[in-house]
Every structure is written in structure tokens, then in C-alpha cells.
Amino acid sequence: MCENSEIGEPEFFTVDQQTANQRIDCILAEKYSEIRSRSYFQYLIANDYVLINGNKIKKQHKPKEGDIVEVTFVLTPELNLTPENIPLDVIYEDPYLLAINKPPGMVVHPASGHWSGTFVNAFLYHCRNSSMDLSSENARPGIVHRLDKDTSGILLAAKDQLTQQKLSEIFSLRKIQKEYFAVCCGNPGTGEIRVPIGRHPYERKLMCVRTEGGRDAETHYTTLACDGKISLVKIKLITGRTHQIRVHMKHLGTPVLGDALYGNLQNNKKYKASRQLLHAGILSFCHPITQENIKLTAPFPDDIKKYFTMFELDDIPM
Numbered sequence: 001m002c003e004n005s006e007i008g009e010p011e012f013f014t015v016d017q018q019t020a021n022q023r024i025d026c027i028l029a030e031k032y033s034e035i036r037s038r039s040y041f042q043y044l045i046a047n048d049y050v051l052i053n054g055n056k057i058k059k060q061h062k063p064k065e066g067d068i069v070e071v072t073f074v075l076t077p078e079l080n081l082t083p084e085n086i087p088l089d090v091i092y093e094d095p096y097l098l099a100i101n102k103p104p105g106m107v108v109h110p111a112s113g114h115w116s117g118t119f120v121n122a123f124l125y126h127c128r129n130s131s132m133d134l135s136s137e138n139a140r141p142g143i144v145h146r147l148d149k150d151t152s153g154i155l156l157a158a159k160d161q162l163t164q165q166k167l168s169e170i171f172s173l174r175k176i177q178k179e180y181f182a183v184c185c186g187n188p189g190t191g192e193i194r195v196p197i198g199r200h201p202y203e204r205k206l207m208c209v210r211t212e213g214g215r216d217a218e219t220h221y222t223t224l225a226c227d228g229k230i231s232l233v234k235i236k237l238i239t240g241r242t243h244q245i246r247v248h249m250k251h252l253g254t255p256v257l258g259d260a261l262y263g264n265l266q267n268n269k270k271y272k273a274s275r276q277l278l279h280a281g282i283l284s285f286c287h288p289i290t291q292e293n294i295k296l297t298a299p300f301p302d303d304i305k306k307y308f309t310m311f312e313l314d315d316i317p318m
Helices: 024-031 039-044 119-126 160-174 244-250 265-270
Strands: 010-012 051-054 068-071 090-093 099-102 152-158 177-185 192-195 197-199 207-209 216-227 230-237 278-286 293-297
Touching: 010 207, 024 039, 024 051, 024 068, 039 051, 068 119, 090 293, 152 160, 177 244, 197 244, 207 244, 216 244, 230 244
Parallel strands: 152 278
Antiparallel strands: 010 068, 051 068, 090 099, 099 152, 177 230, 177 278, 192 216, 197 207, 216 230, 278 293
């Protein structure tokens, strides 16, 4: 698979009798007709962003009834992204970089059902006068990392191709320190967890701890406050796997409160937590162009701050 950070969450569907035995690129172009580009899906297939039953395929492949198709959407000019005047909570900006405090509920990358109203659309409008050329074949909006839709906090993007390239290198070399804050069920204490994470073998939309076939994942955590039932935890990511914090916290028996996929549904309901209470609060790195040491912090959203009174906290210093 091509290296590309601007990817969305995989989508899955089962081939039915009506669509079976047709070319996969045709099936996809019909199913996701809002993109209106068969060539776009041929690009995804050629770069292994389309799998059938977990296996790579070619564009002329004809799936059978019951086959499971996995599609991962990638940002390319084929998507005809439209700049949109969406307000952004900017916490840092210079000629090269933009960082925002993403609110919960904002989708980062366009995907099926979310072709507009995303951070990418807002970013393109905000940086419409930048030097990033979106008309070239290899152009990408300058986002090199992502947050889940319901995770709040710092989101960093580059305004030009050179900065994007250098920023991607920093991320790939793990030279950016990412620290999160989460409200968790129970109390994980303080420690480190190093267990591999991979796609769930049966629930393909989920990730899970996998001793075989998973990718190395490391998370450090420190409980900052606890009322005996829930806790406020500071989490440092050493690796950056999909859903890593949420999977590791579940593995510890202290899932993130409000997490509909990996959490405790009874506690979610009890505490009226409507989204996973996870916040990307701190991002530290060396500026890829100016070489200045940068530390960004993002204020907590109200739905997390309301728990501070339970922990007898006024605020958490970052």
C-alpha cells in the first residue's frame, strides 16, 4: 500500500446477489456515485486501498455474492474537494503551518457520507491563497495526521508541498510528541502498555489487541485524578496506530468514557457521555522549516471540563 497519511477510516460492505460477478471498479463507482469517477476507484485498487476478504485485487476482479469489500478513501484531486468557509479555532499559524483545536464531531477527511463540511474543506478555504498547488497529479491537502471524528484537540496541517513533505518525515520518524487526555472508566494508574494492534478478525470496523498479525503499539499513561469510579488520564503515544488509545485503554480494563465502540455502554449511559472523552491536548515538535521548537496546547472542550468538579480540579496545567 502506498504511504499516505490522508486516509479515512475503512468502510465495509458485503456483495449482494444483484452486484455479484461484476467488475469491482464498476461496483464501487455505482455504489459511491457521488464521487462520479471510476478512475478514482481504479487508483484505489491499484494502490491496495480496496481489499476483498482481506486480499489485494485487480480492477477487473469480479467478486462473488457474500464477499466482503473493504474500501479506504484517500484524498486525491479526483475528489474535487470544495473549499468551504467553515470557522476554525486557530491556535497556531505561520506562513508554513496551521494548527487548530478541532471540536468533537468534525470529520477530518472526506469519505462516504461526509464529502463536505470536513476540516479538509475548511482548510482549503482558509489557505486558498497559499502556495499549495492542488491541480498537480500528486497534490494532496497538507494534512499529515488525523483525529477520529469524535476526538477533540490539536490538528496540524502544512500550507505548502515542501512543508508537508518535511512534516510527514517528522511524523514517520516519531519526532513529534503527542499527548492526550481522557476520562476513563476505573483507574489505570501509571504505566506503559506495549501490545500489538490489528484489525479485528470478525468485526472488521474495529481494531483489537492481536498477538499475531498486529503492529507494534506503545502507550504511556498517568492518572491525574480519580474519584474512585472514573479518572482523568494523561496519555502519551509512542506509536500512532488506528484507535490505539481506545484499544489499549480497553485492554487495561479502563475504557475511555463515552466510547461507543470500545467502551462500557452502561457507564456511557450513566454519565451521559455522548462521545469518547478523548482530547489531543499537547503537540511538541521542531518546526520543519524554521527549526524552532514548538509546543502547542489546546484548551479542553466543555464536555470534558464538566468532569473536573468531580475530580475537585479547577484546571489541568499543560
